[in-house]
Amino acid sequence: MTASGERIFVQAIRRYCAEHGIAVDVRSGGWLIAMRGGGTRHFAFGYDIGLNSAIAHRLANDKSATAEVLALEGVPCIPHHLFLNPKLGLNVVGPTWRDAMLKLLADHPQGVVVKPNEGTSGRSVFKVTTEAELDHAAGEAFSMSAGLVISPYVAIEEEVRVVLLDDVPLVVYSKQRGSDWRHNLDAGAKPVLLEDGEARTACVKLATDAASAIGIAFAAIDVVRVDGTWRVLEINSGVMMEALAKLNPELVQATYDTALDRVFGKTRREP
Numbered sequence: 001m002t003a004s005g006e007r008i009f010v011q012a013i014r015r016y017c018a019e020h021g022i023a024v025d026v027r028s029g030g031w032l033i034a035m036r037g038g039g040t041r042h043f044a045f046g047y048d049i050g051l052n053s054a055i056a057h058r059l060a061n062d063k064s065a066t067a068e069v070l071a072l073e074g075v076p077c078i079p080h081h082l083f084l085n086p087k088l089g090l091n092v093v094g095p096t097w098r099d100a101m102l103k104l105l106a107d108h109p110q111g112v113v114v115k116p117n118e119g120t121s122g123r124s125v126f127k128v129t130t131e132a133e134l135d136h137a138a139g140e141a142f143s144m145s146a147g148l149v150i151s152p153y154v155a156i157e158e159e160v161r162v163v164l165l166d167d168v169p170l171v172v173y174s175k176q177r178g179s180d181w182r183h184n185l186d187a188g189a190k191p192v193l194l195e196d197g198e199a200r201t202a203c204v205k206l207a208t209d210a211a212s213a214i215g216i217a218f219a220a221i222d223v224v225r226v227d228g229t230w231r232v233l234e235i236n237s238g239v240m241m242e243a244l245a246k247l248n249p250e251l252v253q254a255t256y257d258t259a260l261d262r263v264f265g266k267t268r269r270e271p
Contacts, residue, residue, distance in 0.1 A: 006030055008245040009047055012256040022264070035263075042263050047238030049218060049259050051165075056216040060237035063117050063149045066214065070232055073213040076206070077232040078224065080149040082117060085142045104150050105134055111153035114138060116145035127153055158225040160194060162207035163239055163255060165218050165262065169204045170255045173244060191244045193251075199225075206230050218259050 010030040017024040022037035033044040042050055048057065059065045064082035071077065081104060084093045105112055105128065114137035115125040124144055126137035141148035163171040175189040194200045207221040210232045220236040239259070245252040 008242050008249075008252060009044075009240065009256070012253050013044060013049075013260065015253065016257050016260045020264070037264050047236075047240045049239065049256070050263055051218040051259060052216050052237050056214050057237045059214045060216055060219060060235040061118050063115075063234055064147070066232075066235050067149075069214050070210055073209075075209045075213050075232060076229065077210070078151050078154065078226075080117075080151050082147055082149055083138075084147045085145065087142070088146065101134060101138065101150060102131065104152075105129075105131070108152045113151045113153050114141055114148055115151075116141045117147040117149050118145055154224075154226045156224045156226060157228070158199070159189075159233065160199070160203045160223050160225075161191075162203055162221045162223065163219070163241070164207055164211050164221060165259055167208050167211065169207070170258060171241070171244070171251060172200055172204060189243075191247060193248065202230050206232060210235055218262075 007030055010026060010033065013033055013035070014024055014026070016022070017035055017037075020037065022035050025034040025036075026032075027034065031046055035042045035044070044050055052060070059069060063080045067077050067080040071079075081100075083097055083101060086093050086097065109129075111127050111129040112134075113125065114128050114134065124140050126133065126140065128134045128137050138148060159175045159177075161171075161173055161175065162169055172194045173191045174194050176192050177189050180189075194203070203223050206223050210221050210223075211217075211219055214235060216235065216237065218237075218239060220239045220241075222233040222236070223230050224233045225231075239255075241252045241255065
């Protein structure tokens with residue numbers, strides 16, 4: 001959020017539209033943006049700028065589905081095991097869901113990570129090592145989601161976000177963790193642009209493979225290094241760069257400009 005209370009994402013769209021003579025109408029506190037240019041109306045919703053197909057968007061927003069598709073395509077990733085909310089009914093969830101959770105916990109004595117199946121910017125994400133912690137985490141996740149996912153806890157040596165547009169890396173930065181065990185920017189991690197080199201090349205290649213696997217055009221893809229090996233953590237259909245904008249506003253504006261050029265059919269200008 002800026003001093004005006006408006007998200008960087010909204011401000012970037014406003015600036016682009018002003019520079020290109022595009023009418024913009026911001027509704028629902030900035031979560032719905034209507035843009036009209038060249039006789040055509042386009043929409044942005046949340047952090048989604050409207051370049052992705054409906055199925056790619058749904059796959060990316062579903063951590064379990066993303067992991068399943070990446071596994072099918074042979075793209076290294078962190079497993080995410082899906083558990084549906086028992087409030088959906090026994091005929092949907094089945095009678096053994098809690099036993100299956102406990103088995104995952106038993107299979108990973110170093111702990112597991114429990115979080116809602118759909119993105120929450122690091123909220124309601126729990127590291128769990130005991131049955132009591134598991135029940136608490138499941139209750140919290142189910143209170144805000146139709147499903148949760150459980151992943152083995154891994155010691156993440158480095159986390160990198162790659163913002164791609166049609167396989168072209170527009171932004172690549174690492175998330176420097178603070179005192180929290182998570183690398184979420186909302187949890188205090190700091191974005192640091194990644195210099196050219198072996199790590200950046202590996203991250204971009206993996207992110208490109210992941211984007212191709214689910215058929216997504218514009219996305220922020222998080223990859224992590226575990227035991228020296230890079231794996232995909234998750235794919236974000238909505239490209240959020242609020243924290244990075246505090247440090248490098250020109251790069252963030254240029255990235256959104258490039259994506260909006262594609263929305264309006266203009267020649268791409270890479271940042």
